[in-house]
Amino acid sequence: MATIDVPEQVSVLADAEALRKACKGWGTDEKAIISVLGHRNAVQRKQIRLAYEDLYQEDLIKRLESELSGDFEKAVYRWILDPADRDAVLANVAIKKLSPDHHVIVEISCTRSPEELLAVRRAYQARYKHSLEEDDLRPSEIAPTSIDITTSNRGGQSDSGGLRSSRHIKELLVALVxxxxxxxxxxxxxxANSEAKILHEAVKDKEFNHEEIIRILSTRSKMQLMATFNRYRDDHGTTITKNLEGDSGDEFLKTLRATIRCLNDPKKYFEKVLRNSIRRVGTDEDALTRVIVTRAEKDLKDIKELYYKRNSVPLDQAVAKDTSGDYKALLLTLLGKED
Amino acid sequence: MATIDVPEQVSVLADAEALRKACKGWGTDEKAIISVLGHRNAVQRKQIRLAYEDLYQEDLIKRLESELSGDFEKAVYRWILDPADRDAVLANVAIKKLSPDHHVIVEISCTRSPEELLAVRRAYQARYKHSLEEDDLRPSEIAPTSIDITTSNRGGQSDSGGLRSSRHIKELLVALVxxxxxxxxxxxxxxANSEAKILHEAVKDKEFNHEEIIRILSTRSKMQLMATFNRYRDDHGTTITKNLEGDSGDEFLKTLRATIRCLNDPKKYFEKVLRNSIRRVGTDEDALTRVIVTRAEKDLKDIKELYYKRNSVPLDQAVAKDTSGDYKALLLTLLGKED
Incomplete structure (x- = not known):
């Protein structure tokens, strides 16, 4: 269930006017911006953007970007976008990072519905003039072409672990997207029976036969995969994610585990992302914003409950402790906290 | 351009009645069926199906299947379906064959527009309750799981050619679909420059590094691939398809060449399929029907011209020589021949 609190009656025109007023003159009224946008759903936010453009011949998003700054600006920007367009932006930012954050790509490909993922791919192409899967590289780790080719033709042995890992991550991400x-x-x-067996063969002795694992994880329906994972546990007395724990520095295995967690139990996955984003010395604002903004209209209420069960602290309290100012105010509003 | 000849005024109700009359009583009036359906576009055929069901509480497709037989029945069935649904059926038939015809999968994935291919995937799921990519196997050649896994972990060398080929074909088809x-x-x-180089590295010395080839062929836009293939030819004085000619029994290489031809010049590809379907001792009716039925509303006119240029015989004449009866009459109607 969603956390945001939307009034029954909304006037799109009045909202556009309120936002204009909040942006006009010296200084910006951040509280007014939060009190409007923080209580509107995706359809309403889109209508507000259209009404604003109509009334003032100005792009609301650009105006807000020029008025706001820091984590608050980022959060408002992400929140105001259409969900598919927002995911396209999140994916692009994750890929373009110096050290690409491929967990975001896994998250977007595996926790959205098939139709939602498709909408993201469409939005990505409209924005960037090429496909998301064309971008699915890890530039900081992918070795020069010539090396890549030489090693891949001689099978696994001659690879350095990192190189092979990079190549397999790329294959996995393209397939998931x-x-x-x-x-x-x-x-x-x-x-389910035969693929539980195939997966077990593929991970036992730490061989991690990537081709079969990638094929199964990227083509089967989520219901089918749950049946397969259950069968795996019944047959082997342990979960596949447990069996995928190997060398802790192996990025491919990490990515595989994230994939399985996103497919199998997205709410539990998001709870963990939130927990890690707050627990760290130095909050991970990108992750915190991403999960709150993308789940607030979906299942953030359930994720909040899971968080409380797991940490014995309410999520909004934990967020309040780790953030400040307008950024904090927006996140708490999206978390459904009464002002 | 299309070949079918559709009158300006069409009455869907009159068409449904004419079809009912053609099916009623002893015997079937095949000529009447051809003269109606052979001159209606996809939207009209759908409306006729709906009107027929409305009027007679009977599924027109099922009725026609029970009235007709042989190649004529197959051709009518394929023609009357919505294009995306038809492609789903064609793909399923191709996969379920004892010796799966993966060229059909390549053809559907690479000659349809991105949106059309998506519609096929949707139609496939609606019909068969699982995804097309889950079915992309080659059961007659795929080896038992245990062997597959052992070999793939040891790299290419220990594979028998056929086994490796099968695995790579599967990977290619899943990626294309x-x-x-x-x-x-x-x-x-x-x-384009860098990938022309990557492709050349991947095919030289007949090493055929499948991972890079599959990635490039399955993620890049068609325009981008054309630029890459052109660059390849400019740099190396020969086409990539030429360089992909190896062991003539290598199914993976054959499939790669079909992929490139479908992406690079679909009309030329279709001309060749038609040519081969007729030239053989024993016409390949499945291929002949498939190309005529799927292209009649698209570019069959251009394909006809290519055929004439290449073979110095008009296509309808060649088809007429190789086929007979109602089947021949339907194909010629779809080819735009005046009765």
Missing amino acids: SAFRYDGEEINTRV | SAFRYDGEEINTRV
């Missing part, structure tokens, strides 16, 4: 999974209820028990 | 390419005009010359 390209997925358009069957979204129905029907599952095939025979396939 | 999952593609949702950027469909715009913008290309990146730098990428």
Whole structure:
């Protein structure tokens, strides 16, 4: 369930006017901006943007960007965008980082519905004039072409671990982003049995046969994968994520575990991202903003409950402790805290 | 350009009645069926199906299937379906064959527009309750799981050629089917240069590094790939398809060449499929029907011209020589021949 609190009656025109007023003259009225945008759903925010442009011949997003700054600006920017367009931006930012944050790509590909992911791919192309999967590289780790080719033809042994890992991550991400999974209820028990076995063969002895793992994780429906993971646990007395724990520096294994957690139990995954983003010395504002902004209209209420169960501290209290100013005020509003 | 000849005024109700009359009583009036359906576009055929069901509480497609037989039945069935649904059926038939016809999968993934391919994936899921990419296997050649895993972990050398080929074909097909390419005009010359080089490195010395080839062919836009193939030819004085000619029994290389031809020049590719379907001892009716039915509303006129240039015989004449009866009459109607 969602956390944001939307009034029953909303006047898009009045909202546009209120935002104009908040931006006009010396200084900006951040509180007014939060009290409008923090209580509007995606459809309403879009209508407000259109009404604003109509009334003032000005792009509301650009105006807000020029008025605001820091984490608050980033959070408002992400919040005001259409969900698919926002995911396109999040994915692009994650890829373009000096040390690309491929967990964001996993998160977007595996926790959105098949139709939502498709909308993200469309939005990405409209914005960047090429496809998301074309960008799925890890420039900081991918070795020069010539090396890449030499090693990949001689099989795994001659690779350095990092190089192989990079290549496999790239293959995994392209496959996940390209997925358009069957979204129905029907599952095939025979396939669950045989693929639980294939996965176990692929991870045992720490061999991590990436081809079969990637194929299964990127083509099967989520319901089917749950059946397969359950079967795996029943047959082997342990979860596949446990069996995927290897060398702690192995990025490919880390990415695989994130993939499985996103597919199998997204709420639990998001709880963990929130927990890590706050627990660290130096809050990870990007992760904190991302999860709150993308889940506030979806399942943030459930994630809050999970957070409380796991940490014995309410999420809004933990967020309040770690953030400040307008940024804090916006996050708490999106978390559904009464002002 | 299309070949079918659609009258300006069409009455969907009158068409439904004419089809009912053609099916009623002893015997079936095949000529009447051809003269209606052979001159209606996809939207009209759909409306006729709906009107027929409305009027007679009967599924027109099922009725026609029970009335007709042989190649004529197959052709009518394929023709009457919505294009995306038809492609889903064609793909499924190709996969389920004892010796799966993966060229059909390549053809559907690479000659349809990104949005059309997406519609096929949707239609496939609606029909078969799982995704097309889950089915992209080659059961007659894929080895048992345990062997597959052992070999893939030891790199290429220990594979038998056939086994490796099968695995690579599967990877290629899954990637092609999952593609949702950027469909715009913008290309990146730098990428074209570097990927022409990567492709050349990947095919030289007959090493065929499949990972890089598959990544490039399945993620880049068609415009971008054309630029890359052109650059390849300029740099190396020969086309990549030429360089991909190896062991003539290597199915993976054959599939790669079909992929490149479908992406680079679909009309030329279709001309060749038609030529081969007729030239063989024993016409390949499946291929002949498939190309005529799927292209009649698209570019069959251009394909006909190419055929004439290449073979100095008009396509309809060649088709007429190789087919007979109602089947022949339907194909010629779709080819735009005046009765």
